[in-house]
Amino acid sequence: DGGITQSPKYLFRKEGQNVTLSCEQNLNHDAMYWYRQDPGQGLRLIYYSQIVNDFQKGDIAEGYSVSREKKESFPLTVTSAQKNPTAFYLCASRGQQINEQFFGPGTRLTVL
Amino acid sequence: AQTVTQSQPEMSVQEAETVTLSCTYDTSESDYYLFWYKQPPSRQMILVIRQEAYKQQNATENRFSVNFQKAAKSFSLKISDSQLGDAAMYFCAYRSVLGGATNKLIFGTGTLLAVQP
Numbered sequence: 570d571g572g573i574t575q576s577p578k579y580l581f582r583k584e585g586q587n588v589t590l591s592c593e594q595n596l597n598h599d600a601m602y603w604y605r606q607d608p609g610q611g612l613r614l615i616y617y618s619q620i621v622n623d624f625q626k627g628d629i630a631e632g633y634s635v636s637r638e639k640k641e642s643f644p645l646t647v648t649s650a651q652k653n654p655t656a657f658y659l660c661a662s663r664g665q666q667i668n669e670q671f672f673g674p675g676t677r678l679t680v681l
Numbered sequence: 682a683q684t685v686t687q688s689q690p691e692m693s694v695q696e697a698e699t700v701t702l703s704c705t706y707d708t709s710e711s712d713y714y715l716f717w718y719k720q721p722p723s724r725q726m727i728l729v730i731r732q733e734a735y736k737q738q739n740a741t742e743n744r745f746s747v748n749f750q751k752a753a754k755s756f757s758l759k760i761s762d763s764q765l766g767d768a769a770m771y772f773c774a775y776r777s778v779l780g781g782a783t784n785k786l787i788f789g790t791g792t793l794l795a796v797q798p
């Protein structure tokens with residue numbers, strides 16, 4: 570089945586450690602996005618990529634990094650520079666001729 | 682910059698009744714897309730309905746319909762014959778038709794809908 574997968578579903582990290590969240594899609598979509606969701610704040614854009622080997626900062630990119638080496642994959646690294654990383658992270662993708670974004674199931678990151 | 686406002690943090694509806702969720706937005710653009718997404722307890726974001734700003738006709742998807750008032754910058758969601766499975770957080774979202782940096786979804790803060798049996 571076509572779709573977006575994110576792993577792991579739950580992730581725990583100690584302060585000071587970097588951690589990478591996985592996002593894979595087999596929808597052949599060009600654009601991919603990372604959002605952060607906090608209670609009462611909706612979703613905020615971290616990074617996005619329109620094509621392979623290119624990505625742009627979103628509204629809250631500080632403390633995060635991404636790569637887009639393959640069309641199917643858009644991993645997000647939460648670095649130790651991110652001051653408040655505990656949140657729910659959602660990955661999304663969109664095809665060129667499609668107006669809506671399709672979302673993965675999300676990863677809940679907790680910093681201990 | 683565009684903003685999306687959902688002024689109802691929580692709503693409640695009886696099963697089989699109708700409920701309307703409110704959304705207003707601010708933009709200087711004349712063409713754009715508006716969306717309602719549903720996020721059930723599983724936290725999977727699911728597209729409910731989409732509206733193109735250039736279309737005057739309100740979008741409808743089965744029991745879900747919108748009231749799109751472009752001049753008032755209002756985009757409300759009506760759920761008819763509410764079912765227990767409709768209980769979820771609902772997000773209103775805006776997207777410019779322009780490409781590049783503005784080609785992102787801007788979300789409201791959400792409305793948590795409870796459905797009472």
